[in-house]
Amino acid sequence: MVNTFFVTGTDTDVGKTLVTEALMQAVRDSGLYVAGYKPVASGCEMINGQLKNSDALILQEASSNDLDYQDHNPYAFAPAIAPHIAAAQAGVTISLDKLSEGLVAQKDNEAEWIFVEGAGGWRLPISEHEYLSDWVKKEQLPVILVVGMRLGCINHALLTLEAIERDGLTVAGWVINQVYPNMSHYQENVNTLKQRISAPLLGEIPWLEGKPTDSVDQYIDIDLLFKDYC
Incomplete structure (x- = not known):
């Protein structure tokens, strides 16, 4: 069995990649085979012709695997804009089936745990009529929510959780990420979220600007996921 999770955020630039990397590090440090998957990405640059x-x-x-780049990110667009707009400009249709094929490629390479990082927030358009969340529903993936601690995060977090649950999906856990060093009333906001969110709190990542992130898994309690999914 492959445990697969979708990592979403309360907004863009809230630390989804940092948290996904931390989750992957924690699983890998436990001796398990882990893979990361970014189905759709905009804001890309040309590296070695790709x-x-x-x-x-x-x-x-x-x-843990050695798959090619495109197996980790099947849709890559140069402009740092909403993916559905970037796709339209490039004349590309983002296919839910192709997203699923990429996920299968990860599973076929012996991954025991897979973390799929979204783009933007939960309701991200990928075409005129579809959202990335439609694909998550299609795959029935449990969701991990990254809450970027800044003004408005309580509203964004609670509304996102409501949307995920209304879509019939399980919230496997959530992670606090301190995106600013001096947020006003930081602890009071954290306490409010803890009181209102029933899903497991998997970790709280402090402000890390200028600090190495190669040991960020120390802030993640991966045993909470192992308890429910192993």
């Missing part, structure tokens, strides 16, 4: 995304490259590096 569009590549910095976040997807981090997930590729953190993976």
